[in-house]
Amino acid sequence: MKNKDIEQLINKYLEGETSPAEEQKLALELQRPDIPEEWQAIRLMLGELTLGEAEYDAILKKNTPLHHGKGWGWVCSVSSLAAVLLVGLFLYQHKPNGNVNEVPHYYTFNLSAGCTLKNVYQRRQHQVKTLSYTRFKTMLYENH
Amino acid sequence: MIYQLNISPFAAYYRCMTRSEFEHIAATLRQKVLKVGLQFFGSQEDAEDAAQETMEQMWRYCEQIDAGRNIEVLAIRVAKNCCVSMYRRQRTSLPRPLPRRGEQPQRGSLSLGEGWGEASSPQDILEAKDMERMLQEALDLLKPRERQLFEMRQLEGLSVDEISSETGIPKLSITAMVSAARKKVFIELKRRMKQ
Numbered sequence: 001m002k003n004k005d006i007e008q009l010i011n012k013y014l015e016g017e018t019s020p021a022e023e024q025k026l027a028l029e030l031q032r033p034d035i036p037e038e039w040q041a042i043r044l045m046l047g048e049l050t051l052g053e054a055e056y057d058a059i060l061k062k063n064t065p066l067h068h069g070k071g072w073g074w075v076c077s078v079s080s081l082a083a084v085l086l087v088g089l090f091l092y093q094h095k096p097n098g099n100v101n102e103v104p105h106y107y108t109f110n111l112s113a114g115c116t117l118k119n120v121y122q123r124r125q126h127q128v129k130t131l132s133y134t135r136f137k138t139m140l141y142e143n144h
Numbered sequence: 145m146i147y148q149l150n151i152s153p154f155a156a157y158y159r160c161m162t163r164s165e166f167e168h169i170a171a172t173l174r175q176k177v178l179k180v181g182l183q184f185f186g187s188q189e190d191a192e193d194a195a196q197e198t199m200e201q202m203w204r205y206c207e208q209i210d211a212g213r214n215i216e217v218l219a220i221r222v223a224k225n226c227c228v229s230m231y232r233r234q235r236t237s238l239p240r241p242l243p244r245r246g247e248q249p250q251r252g253s254l255s256l257g258e259g260w261g262e263a264s265s266p267q268d269i270l271e272a273k274d275m276e277r278m279l280q281e282a283l284d285l286l287k288p289r290e291r292q293l294f295e296m297r298q299l300e301g302l303s304v305d306e307i308s309s310e311t312g313i314p315k316l317s318i319t320a321m322v323s324a325a326r327k328k329v330f331i332e333l334k335r336r337m338k339q
Contacts, residue, residue: 015323016320045333
């Protein structure tokens with residue numbers, strides 16, 4: 001900004017007609033080391049908070065945000081899309097076959113055989129013909 | 145670079161916030177200033193540091209702040225200054241010096257960067273304090289209403305529209321009073337600088 005433009009902005013400031021954004025701009029311009037003495041008074045009046053806010057916005061605009069590059073938004077978008085696709089692929093591959101209401105085979109034994117000791121004995125008796133019920137109970141007690 | 149915010153010239157004209165009032169809103173305030181730091185640094189750690197610094201500054205000066213004002217706006221502006229100050233320190237890699245024992249902040253100035261490893265020589269600090277004193281003396285010449293409006297523009301960075309909706313004063317009157325206040329302060333500062 002040329003000195004003439006700065007002077008115009010200073011006049012506008014003194015008339016109370018500048019916007020906060022214009023005052024921030026003025027505060028930044030008045031940071032030059034070679035400004036006239038009377039402009040230093042304006043710099044003082046604008047206050048350091050105005051200058052700080054202007055610098056904050058300028059730095060943020062320059063590196064948005066500081067620890068992330070300009071491609072950060074793209075990285076986030078691509079990562080999100082990839083995650084959604086992976087979840088979709090996983091669900092597709094693990095889709096259940098046949099009737100979904102069908103009870104899985106690993107549950108049928110417990111349901112049909114029941115859960116009492118006698119039920120278990122009767123099932124084992126089919127497998128090992130010589131096992132007596134008393135012997136079976138003794139085996140269980142010995143295990144405990 | 146020395147950050148200074150003049151608050152006390154206005155303190156005689158309004159009810160100042162108490163420490164207990166500040167503590168009541170501190171948690172909410174911290175969340176807001178943390179967002180400012182996060183937006184700037186993009187790092188939780190740096191944002192936490194900036195928020196801590198801001199809250200320290202606000203705590204030190206809360207008793208000079210008008211209880212009726214929107215403290216959030218001021219806190220956000222202070223947070224932005226703290227972020228810029230931290231950013232400079234990180235770039236110059238200078239450590240923050242420890243505060244001297246028994247050191248008290250000078251009433252009437254909120255120095256956000258003084259002696260913080262930035263280019264603040266003792267000469268710079270003396271000059272800044274001298275300038276600050278001159279500004280305060282110039283502000284003493286203002287009428288209470290002029291001071292209030294000057295403060296709302298300088299400290300809170302509010303626009304004429306915002307001041308109008310907050311105070312109920314017509315926009316044209318605000319512009320006229322702000323202009324009168326600025327011209328008075330400018331003339332007085334120029335006179336003092338020439339001496």
